[in-house]
Amino acid sequence: MSPKNLKDPKAVKAAFAKVLNDFTEEELLEMEALxxxxxxxxxxxxxMDESGMLRKDLAERMSVSPSFLTQLFRGDRPVSDYHKAQLAKIFKVxxxxxxxPLVKSYAKARSMSVAAEPVTKYGRAGSAKQKAVGRKG
Known part of the structure; x- marks a missing residue:
């Protein structure tokens, strides 16, 4: 893209789209796996955050180095099925x-997203029903 095109929003958008969508099928699969x-x-x-466990403690329980665990968390190394099984055993989960289904458009994905407010047994937090229940208690 030439410097003249930097002022043209359509050209900038097209250039970004080309860069962001110019992946081979193999590259897309690798990114999905990560x-x-x-x-x-x-x-x-x-x-770990809920239980106060540190990564060095997790590395020790997985019998890997803290450096290796950092590489997993950074995405520098793939998480194997063996690692997933270790995590399940360690966390007892x-x-x-x-x-x-795959969603192709951002708008459709937004419409399918879950509620931002937590749902309680009395309804959504912040709803009229929830506020009424809160006043009674």
């Missing part, structure tokens, strides 16, 4: 996998 592994690590980090 994202799947990261989902497990994200859950592991949440559990069972991983739940759910297949959901």
């Amino acid at each position: 994202a799947i592994g990261h989902a497990y690590l994200s859950e592991a980090q949440r559990i 069972q991983w739940a996998v759910k297949a959901v």
